[in-house]
Amino acid sequence: GQQVMQIPQYQHVQEGEDFTTYCNSSTTLSNIQWYKQRPGGHPVFLIQLVKSGEVKKQKRLTFQFGEAKKNSSLHITATQTTDVGTYFCADLSSGSARQLTFGSGTQLTVLP
Amino acid sequence: NAGVTQTPKFQVLKTGQSMTLQCAQDMNHNSMYWYRQDPGMGLRLIYYSASEGTTDKGEVPNGYNVSRLNKREFSLRLESAAPSQTSVYFCASTGLSYEQYFGPGTRLTVT
Numbered sequence: 001g002q003q004v005m006q007i008p009q010y011q012h013v014q015e016g017e018d019f020t021t022y023c024n025s026s027t028t029l030s031n032i033q034w035y036k037q038r039p040g041g042h043p044v045f046l047i048q049l050v051k052s053g054e055v056k057k058q059k060r061l062t063f064q065f066g067e068a069k070k071n072s073s074l075h076i077t078a079t080q081t082t083d084v085g086t087y088f089c090a091d092l093s094s095g096s097a098r099q100l101t102f103g104s105g106t107q108l109t110v111l112p
Numbered sequence: 113n114a115g116v117t118q119t120p121k122f123q124v125l126k127t128g129q130s131m132t133l134q135c136a137q138d139m140n141h142n143s144m145y146w147y148r149q150d151p152g153m154g155l156r157l158i159y160y161s162a163s164e165g166t167t168d169k170g171e172v173p174n175g176y177n178v179s180r181l182n183k184r185e186f187s188l189r190l191e192s193a194a195p196s197q198t199s200v201y202f203c204a205s206t207g208l209s210y211e212q213y214f215g216p217g218t219r220l221t222v223t
Contacts, residue, residue: 009152033211042202042214043155088154098143098162098210099170102154 004029004091006103014111019079021106023072023089031092032065032072033100038085046074048092079110114138118203118215125193125222133188133218135203141213143206144186145170146178148199149217155202161186193222 005024013019023032031050035043047056049065049072056063062075076083086107090100116137125131137144142163147155157170161180175197177189190197198221204212 006154031210035212042217043212045211045213048209048211092210098206099145099157099160100155100212102156104152104154 004089004101004103006089006106008106009104010107010109012109012111013079015081016078019076019083019108021074021087021089021108023074023103025070025091028069029065029072029091030069030094033090033092034063034072034074035088035090035102036085037088037105041085043088076108079108081110081112084108084110116203116205116213116215118201118218120218121216122219123221125190125220127194127222129193130189130191131193132190133201133203133220134185135187135215136185137203137205137213138184139205139207139213140183141205141207142183144180145204145206145212146176146186146188147202147204148172148197149202150199158188158201193220195222198222 007022033048034046037043047063052069053067054065060077064073086105088102088105090102093099119134145160146158149155156172158176159170159178161167164183167178179187201218203215
């Protein structure tokens with residue numbers, strides 16, 4: 001089935017530094033969703049990207065979908081301690097059940 | 113509006129014991145899902161239900177069964193627990209734009 005690779009697995013940054021996580025697939029992705037999971041918590045939906053080349057922003061977060069729809073990225077500008085958590089990308093299947101295939105996630109630590 | 117609720121929050125089982133994880137949503141969503149989350153492996157789909165009355169296998173269904181009791185409730189059963197089923201289990205339902213809403217999770221340990 002569809003495999004979604006996510007890198008890096010871990011990232012430690014100093015507060016105020018930028019952070020980027022990348023999601024890649026060898027096949028064309030349908031729609032990409034991004035989720036954030038705080039330590040000990042559950043995944044929370046952030047955004048969905050649908051179109052090739054799409055760029056969306058949420059305050060300090062910028063989400064991009066590649067032109068070939070084979071990759072996506074999440075960039076956080078000037079990280080804060082509230083950004084700590086694991087960020088997952090997920091490919092939304094085009095079948096009737098609309099399943100999600102998740103990447104393995106990037107765990108972000110922000111050092112104060 | 114409670115969203116997605118799960119019970120229990122924590123559970124310890126011995127190998128061979130059975131249990132049912134309960135999930136309910138109050139958002140009138142059609143589709144519901146069960147995932148397991150293991151360290152470094154993201155979330156893997158166990159079973160899903162596209163609508164009331166239907167269930168289908170996901171990526172890792174072995175050792176599990178599900179019941180879609182009604183539109184609100186979707187339960188996951190472990191008939192004979194094994195240590196490999198030690199994990200965090202999440203239930204989710206799907207909104208209008210296919211975004212998923214997750215419950216708080218059940219942390220299961222099988223000894």
